[in-house]
Amino acid sequence: MNGMLLDDHDVVLFDLDGTVYRGGELVPGALEAIQQVHGRGVPVRYVTNNASKPDQAVVDHLIGLGLKAERSEVSTSAQAGAAVLAEKLPAGSRVLVVGSAALESEVDRLGLVPVTEFADEPVAVVQGLSTELGYRDFAEACLAIRDGALWVACNADRTLPTERGLMPGNGALVELLRAATDQDPLVAGKPERPLLDRAVSSAGADRPLMVGDRLDTDIAGAVKAGMPSLMVLTGVNTPRHLLEAALGERPGSVAADLRGLFSPKSEVAIAAQPAWSVTVGDGLELASRGEGDELGALRALCAAWWSAGSGPVQVVGSDDAARAALRALDID
Structure with a gap:
C-alpha cells in the first residue's frame, strides 16, 4: 500500500453531522482536510441523513463555517426520500408529509402533492426530522399507514450529534410510528443505497470513498453500496463500537478525523x-x-x-x- 488514502478515489462522500461539523462547530481538522481535497481537484459530495434542511440551507451552513460548497455537492435524505416516492407513485399522488418544509418542497418538486391530514386521502407517508412535529402529525401518519399508505422514512438515525451532545434523531420518531402501526418503512437515507447512489451518480464517479462517524448508517451504507469507507472518531461511534462492529458495519480504514484522508493507506487501514x-x-x-x-x-x-x-x-x-x-x- 503506497500513497495517500485519497489517491485511489475520484469522489469523496462526506457525512456531515459528527463528521464535518457538530451543530454550529466544525470538527477538528475538517476545514483543512476538505480544502486540501478541493485543492487536489477531487470532487466532494456532502451526503446527509438530516432531512430537516433544504440543500441551499446546507450550503449556507457550510459556507458560514468557512467551507466552499455548492448545491450540486449536497445530497440530502429529503431528496432521496422524495425520489423513492416518485419512482413508486404516479405524478399527482397525494403524500402525507411528516417533516419539515424542506421535505414538503422536495415532494412537490417531483410532481407529487404534499398533504398533512389523513382526510386528504394520501397514498403514501414520508417522514423526516423536524423539531416542530407534534402528536397530531404522528396521529395522522399512523392512520394513513394503518390504512395501507406506502411509508418512506428519509433516514433512521436514532440520534443526532450536536455541539450540546446527542439529540433525538428521525429514527427515534420512526420507532414511535413503527410501534403504533406494526409496520416498517422503506428507508431512503443511509444505510440504504438511494442517497449514496444519487451522490455518486451526480459526480460521474466510479471510485468513491465514503467518510463518516456512524457505523450503522455511514459505514453500513458504504458496505451495502460496495464502496470503501473511512471511519472518523469525531462523532457518535467510539473505538469500542468499532472493535465490536457487526460484519456489515466494518470500514476499511479508521482515523481520528478527516486528516486521515492524507495519511498513507497502510497507516489508516484496519x-x-x-x-x-x-x-x-x-x-x-x-x-x-x-x-x-x-x-x-x-x-x-x-x-x-x-x-x-x-x-x-x-x-x-x-x-x-x-x-x-x-x-x-x-x-x-
Missing part, C-alpha cells in the same frame, strides 16, 4: 500493525513491540478480532504501553 501484536484467545491481549500510537493499536485489535469473531470482547494489555493505549481508546 490491518496488522508493526508496532502492536494481538493474541486471540478467550479475549484479546494487546502487546507493544515498538513505537506506536493508540489508533495503530485499535487497527490491530480490529483486524485480529474481526478475523476470529464478532460482538463484545474483553481486551487486556500485557505491558505498560499496551495498557496506556487501551486507556486512551477507552476499551480497557
Whole structure:
C-alpha cells in the first residue's frame, strides 16, 4: 500500500453531522482536510441523513463555517426520500408529509402533492426530522399507514450529534410510528443505497470513498453500496463500537478525523500493525513491540478480532504501553 488514502478515489462522500461539523462547530481538522481535497481537484459530495434542511440551507451552513460548497455537492435524505416516492407513485399522488418544509418542497418538486391530514386521502407517508412535529402529525401518519399508505422514512438515525451532545434523531420518531402501526418503512437515507447512489451518480464517479462517524448508517451504507469507507472518531461511534462492529458495519480504514484522508493507506487501514501484536484467545491481549500510537493499536485489535469473531470482547494489555493505549481508546 503506497500513497495517500485519497489517491485511489475520484469522489469523496462526506457525512456531515459528527463528521464535518457538530451543530454550529466544525470538527477538528475538517476545514483543512476538505480544502486540501478541493485543492487536489477531487470532487466532494456532502451526503446527509438530516432531512430537516433544504440543500441551499446546507450550503449556507457550510459556507458560514468557512467551507466552499455548492448545491450540486449536497445530497440530502429529503431528496432521496422524495425520489423513492416518485419512482413508486404516479405524478399527482397525494403524500402525507411528516417533516419539515424542506421535505414538503422536495415532494412537490417531483410532481407529487404534499398533504398533512389523513382526510386528504394520501397514498403514501414520508417522514423526516423536524423539531416542530407534534402528536397530531404522528396521529395522522399512523392512520394513513394503518390504512395501507406506502411509508418512506428519509433516514433512521436514532440520534443526532450536536455541539450540546446527542439529540433525538428521525429514527427515534420512526420507532414511535413503527410501534403504533406494526409496520416498517422503506428507508431512503443511509444505510440504504438511494442517497449514496444519487451522490455518486451526480459526480460521474466510479471510485468513491465514503467518510463518516456512524457505523450503522455511514459505514453500513458504504458496505451495502460496495464502496470503501473511512471511519472518523469525531462523532457518535467510539473505538469500542468499532472493535465490536457487526460484519456489515466494518470500514476499511479508521482515523481520528478527516486528516486521515492524507495519511498513507497502510497507516489508516484496519490491518496488522508493526508496532502492536494481538493474541486471540478467550479475549484479546494487546502487546507493544515498538513505537506506536493508540489508533495503530485499535487497527490491530480490529483486524485480529474481526478475523476470529464478532460482538463484545474483553481486551487486556500485557505491558505498560499496551495498557496506556487501551486507556486512551477507552476499551480497557
